[in-house]
Amino acid sequence: MVPFTSIPEVLCLTGCPSQQILHVPPTGKELLNYNKSLSQLINSANVKEKTSILIEKSKYRLTVYYNQKPLKSYPVVFGGTPTGDKLQQGDNRTPEGILRIKDLYPHPQWSKFLWLDYPNPQSWRKHFQAKTQGKIAWYQPIGGEVGIHGVPQGADNMIDDRTNWTLGCPSLKNKDVEELYQVVQKGTLVEIVP
Template sequence: MALVLTSVAISQPKVDKDEYYVVIKKSDFTLTVYNRNHVWVARYPVVFGSKDLGDKMIAGDRKTPEGTFHIVSKKVHSKWCRFLALDYPNAESYEKFNERKAHGVISPNASIGGGIGIHGTWPNEDFAVDNYQPWTEGCISTKNEYIIELYNLLPVGTKVIIEP
């Protein structure tokens, strides 16, 4: 008589998009996760694309946008470990962008950009986060071990607030 072993997949309970929210404080280089009761859950160091921590103005300026966004997709990334895509530009972003154009703050021919997300670092380059090196094109980057934790914790739809 043969012994047959079967494996049973143990699934994680589905987390509601409103279970957590994220606050990124550019001036503190932090990403903090809160639960729905506004209790601090985790905090991670992050870096951005420019030493100028001002709000994103136009495509290619390497600045990180400020405002309220949501995670719209998640994927394992060949370069940056994991990628949590944000819904930038959204209606709030377009409103600020168009207002800046109307007031001559930016060129009438400028474009708003896109492709902003939260991701890891290049393989073996977590030191960029330790050294607060700006290296992205405007995304938020953290250490690979941290982005894996965030990827596993935060569902699509999670609110992300980026503050100055």
């Protein structure tokens, strides 16, 4: 159910925020600086405060930004239905929009888990719009527990082969999610675009 305190924002009673893209994507289809470590690319002690993430689903690319400049890209895969926005639990889609990391912790199966704040007011709004437009049934829940994580031990080939295996979470190679884990914190902005 929608948190009571979020109802004014979900219904746009306080004004709907614009849906503009916040990051300028790197040019081309290649991975930016993939063979360099983030520590080689960032020379700052307060890296976590200036880090954000852009995930481009159509390019299977997650890019780390520092001070709003693209630094490094990683290959990423998604849920079993990789196109389209997540509207309900069980649709195997990855949510699109502006999210934030709400927690991060080691994960027993997938190395690390960067838990995203899905559903947030923006996702609740899209969920209700889909219901009013008849795209999903009224009884369908929105879902949750979406985060950026690794793969089962020894399964990096799922990333190389672009195997969309999750229930909707973005998934990286374990070494990549471990590196990413070092430069993010609670509140880090994550933008996911088609």
